[in-house]
Amino acid sequence: xxxxxxxxxxxxxxxxxxxxxxxxxxxxxxxxxxxxxxxxxxxxxxxxxxxxxxxxxxxxxxxxxxxxxxxxxxxxxxxxxxxxxxxxxxxxxxxxxxxxxxxxxxxxxxxxxxxxxxxxxxxxxxxxxxxxxxxxxxxxxxxxxxxxxxxxxxxxxxxxxxxxxxxxxxxxxxxxxxxxxxxxxxxxxxxxxxxxxxxx
Numbered sequence: 001x002x003x004x005x006x007x008x009x010x011x012x013x014x015x016x017x018x019x020x021x022x023x024x025x026x027x028x029x030x031x032x033x034x035x036x037x038x039x040x041x042x043x044x045x046x047x048x049x050x051x052x053x054x055x056x057x058x059x060x061x062x063x064x065x066x067x068x069x070x071x072x073x074x075x076x077x078x079x080x081x082x083x084x085x086x087x088x089x090x091x092x093x094x095x096x097x098x099x100x101x102x103x104x105x106x107x108x109x110x111x112x113x114x115x116x117x118x119x120x121x122x123x124x125x126x127x128x129x130x131x132x133x134x135x136x137x138x139x140x141x142x143x144x145x146x147x148x149x150x151x152x153x154x155x156x157x158x159x160x161x162x163x164x165x166x167x168x169x170x171x172x173x174x175x176x177x178x179x180x181x182x183x184x185x186x187x188x189x190x191x192x193x194x195x196x197x198x199x200x
Contacts, residue, residue, distance in 0.1 A: 007033070059129070061105040061122060062088040071095065077102055079135040084126065084156065085142045086149065094142060101140075104129055109148040110155055121152070123159070130160065138166040145172045145190070 003011065007029060014025035032040035056062065057069035064070075071077060071091065081101030083094055091103050106121045118124070130136060139160050143149035157167045173191030174183050183191075 060091070060103040061107075061125065062091045062103060071103060076100075079133065080137040081140065082130070082133065082136055082138070083140045083142050086144055086152075090142060102133075106143070106152070109143060109146070109152040111148050118155070123156070126156070127159065130163065130165070136165065138168060141167065141169045145170075 003026075010029045010033075011022070011025045014020055014028050015022065020028070032043070053065050054063050055065070057064040057072055058067050059072040060069060062069050062071070066073070078101045082104055083099060083101055084104045084106065085091055085094060086106050086109055088105055091105060094103070104122075104126055106123075106126070108116055108121050110116055110118065110121060130139070139156075141153040141156060143153045153169055157169075160167050171194050173187060173194055174180070180188070
């Protein structure tokens, strides 16, 4: 079936969303046009407002409508701990654990082949943030447990340890409720390397 230019344009626009292929985009477009035009107009308005009104926090670089995001504007948070994450989505994930420190959001991970060097992901801004934080004692590296995430964490740790900071890495290993025979070898190796004694 061939679609008219405006419908094709809508389908193509919907395909930029992660996990949305051709068929899903077609279903969404036709659903809005056939059954929910008011919902489609609300979506269009919300998209336009978000694209124009959402920028980045000047302190931690997460997505924010204001100069300071809610986490950075909160004076009750712990200024002695800084958690470094790869994306704004990670801020929300970590915050749900009850973490009450501060954040710094990288723009991805180091990947020289993709042109993602230290400047591209914000290492100079991170160093400026660390230099200006007198109360800071510990930095938690919460980059993803991928090859690139590990390389990024290692690179950052080499820059921060000489500054006298405690630099820690999120633990990796067996998921809660997991079974050993279902865990891949790399994850199991990380779990063994990160084992710790049990108190008694």
